[in-house]
Amino acid sequence: MGDVIQVASPVLNGNEKKYVNECLETTWISSKGKYVDEFENRFAEFCRSRYAISCSNGTVALHLALLAFNIGPGDEVLVPTLTYIATANAVTYCGGKPVFVDSDPETWNIDPNKIENKINSNTKGIIVVHLYGHPVDMDPIMKIAKKYNLFVIEDVAEAHGALYKDRVVGSIGDISTFSFFGNKIITTGEGGMVVTNNEKLNEKIRILRSQGMYTSRRYWFEVIGYNYRMTNIQAAIGLAQLENIQWHLDKRREIADLYYKYLGSLLEYIEFQAEKDWATHSYWMFSIILKNTVKISRDEFMEHLKNDKVETRPVFYPLHTMPTYRETKEKYPVAEKVGHKGINLPTHGLLKEEDIAYISERIKKYCEYESCDGD
Ligand SMILES: Cc1ncc(COP(=O)(O)O)c(C=O)c1O
Structure with missing residues (x-):
C-alpha cells in the first residue's frame, strides 16, 4: 500500500x-x-x-x-x-x-x-x-x-x-x-x-x-x-x-456495505453501530467496537493500523470524562463502553473496494492477535 x-x-x-x-x-x-x-x-x-x-x-x-x-x-x-x-x-x-x-x-x-x-x-x-x-x-x-x-x-x-x-x-x-x-x-x-x-x-x-x-x-x-x-x-x-448529495450518500452506503461484507466474519471480535429497521443511516463514519475477545487495547489496535497506513479515530470520549465537564457520581456505562472501545474507520467517497478489503484484512489480523507482541 x-x-x-x-x-x-x-x-x-x-x-x-x-x-x-x-x-x-x-x-x-x-x-x-x-x-x-x-x-x-x-x-x-x-x-x-x-x-x-x-x-x-x-x-x-x-x-x-x-x-x-x-x-x-x-x-x-x-x-x-x-x-x-x-x-x-x-x-x-x-x-x-x-x-x-x-x-x-x-x-x-x-x-x-x-x-x-x-x-x-x-x-x-x-x-x-x-x-x-x-x-x-x-x-x-x-x-x-x-x-x-x-x-x-x-x-x-x-x-x-x-x-x-x-x-x-x-x-x-x-x-x-x-x-x-x-x-x-x-x-x-x-x-x-x-x-x-x-x-x-x-x-x-x-x-x-x-x-x-x-x-x-x-x-x-x-x-x-x-x-x-x-x-x-x-x-x-x-x-x-x-x-451532488445523493452521490455522496450513495457512495457512503456502498462503503458501509463493503465493510459489512469484509468484516462480517469477525463478529466474535467486533460489534457494529446498529442500523435499526426504522433508520436510514447516512454513514458519516463507519464505526466498530472491539469486544473483550480482542486481546490488545483499542489504542494499540489503532496504532497497528496507523503503522499499516490506515488512519482511524477513536469514538468520542464521553463528555462527562472530559476535564471541563468531569462527573464522577453519575454513571454512563453504555457511553463509557462505546467511548473506550470504539473506532471510526475510513469512510469517504474516494475509497475503493481494494482499500476496504485491505483495511478489513488488517483488522482481522489484529483481532486475532494473542498479545501486543504481535508478529
Ligand atoms: C455532533 C457535532 N456537533 C457539532 C459539531 C461542530 O461543527 P463545526 O466543526 O462545524 O463547528 C460537530 C463537528 O464536527 C459535531 O460532530
Missing part, C-alpha cells in the same frame, strides 16, 4: 470550482451574494423545512439555536454524553448547564429511556445528536418534550440526509443545526446551517447571526448579536456539494 488511507476526505467533483471562480470573477466574495441565498433555499428544500440560515460553522449554529430559545444562567439542557464537545460547549457559551444522558447500546445515540429522570424545573430543552449518521429514535423524544414543554434541537452535524422512518433528520425538532466542516458528508470547508419551520425563530436567528442588525433598518441594533455569517464562496462550494 502506498499513501495513507485517510479517515475522511472531501470530494469536490461537481460545480465547486466553477461556482467559486464565478465569485472571484464577479468579486462577490463576502457574506452577500446569490450563492448564500441559493444555498439556503436549496438546503431548506433538502430538509423539507421552511427556513435555512447559513452561518460560519456547526458550533455557532448550535449557539444561535440556543440563543433563539433564550438559554441563560440557571437553565439546563439535556445533551448526550457521547457526542462531539461542541454540542455541550454551545450550552455553556449561553451560561446554561449541559446535563448528560447515557446512550442506547445499539445506536449509541441518546437513550430516550434515560431522559425523564434528568428533567427538573430548570430543564428547558433537549439536544439530540444523530451520531455518526444514525438517526435518533425521535418519536419518544418528541413525546417527552411535549409532556414537559421542552424544546428539541437536532444536532445534524454528522447525519445530512439520514432518514428517521420516512422523515429526513433535521425536519423533526424545533430547530436543527448542521456542520459543513471539511470531513462532513457535504462540506463548505468551514460552515454551518440552522434549519427551522418556525417563522419567528427564523427571524430571530437571522438577526443574531448578523450582529443583531434589524433586516428592515440598517445599523439599527436592539439585541447583542454576533458576526456568524457564511461567505458567498463557502455557499458556492456548498451549493455544488448539495447538487
Whole structure:
C-alpha cells in the first residue's frame, strides 16, 4: 500500500470550482451574494423545512439555536454524553448547564429511556445528536418534550440526509443545526446551517447571526448579536456539494456495505453501530467496537493500523470524562463502553473496494492477535 488511507476526505467533483471562480470573477466574495441565498433555499428544500440560515460553522449554529430559545444562567439542557464537545460547549457559551444522558447500546445515540429522570424545573430543552449518521429514535423524544414543554434541537452535524422512518433528520425538532466542516458528508470547508419551520425563530436567528442588525433598518441594533455569517464562496462550494448529495450518500452506503461484507466474519471480535429497521443511516463514519475477545487495547489496535497506513479515530470520549465537564457520581456505562472501545474507520467517497478489503484484512489480523507482541 502506498499513501495513507485517510479517515475522511472531501470530494469536490461537481460545480465547486466553477461556482467559486464565478465569485472571484464577479468579486462577490463576502457574506452577500446569490450563492448564500441559493444555498439556503436549496438546503431548506433538502430538509423539507421552511427556513435555512447559513452561518460560519456547526458550533455557532448550535449557539444561535440556543440563543433563539433564550438559554441563560440557571437553565439546563439535556445533551448526550457521547457526542462531539461542541454540542455541550454551545450550552455553556449561553451560561446554561449541559446535563448528560447515557446512550442506547445499539445506536449509541441518546437513550430516550434515560431522559425523564434528568428533567427538573430548570430543564428547558433537549439536544439530540444523530451520531455518526444514525438517526435518533425521535418519536419518544418528541413525546417527552411535549409532556414537559421542552424544546428539541437536532444536532445534524454528522447525519445530512439520514432518514428517521420516512422523515429526513433535521425536519423533526424545533430547530436543527448542521456542520459543513471539511470531513462532513457535504462540506463548505468551514460552515454551518440552522434549519427551522418556525417563522419567528427564523427571524430571530437571522438577526443574531448578523450582529443583531434589524433586516428592515440598517445599523439599527436592539439585541447583542454576533458576526456568524457564511461567505458567498463557502455557499458556492456548498451549493455544488448539495447538487451532488445523493452521490455522496450513495457512495457512503456502498462503503458501509463493503465493510459489512469484509468484516462480517469477525463478529466474535467486533460489534457494529446498529442500523435499526426504522433508520436510514447516512454513514458519516463507519464505526466498530472491539469486544473483550480482542486481546490488545483499542489504542494499540489503532496504532497497528496507523503503522499499516490506515488512519482511524477513536469514538468520542464521553463528555462527562472530559476535564471541563468531569462527573464522577453519575454513571454512563453504555457511553463509557462505546467511548473506550470504539473506532471510526475510513469512510469517504474516494475509497475503493481494494482499500476496504485491505483495511478489513488488517483488522482481522489484529483481532486475532494473542498479545501486543504481535508478529
Ligand atoms: C455532533 C457535532 N456537533 C457539532 C459539531 C461542530 O461543527 P463545526 O466543526 O462545524 O463547528 C460537530 C463537528 O464536527 C459535531 O460532530
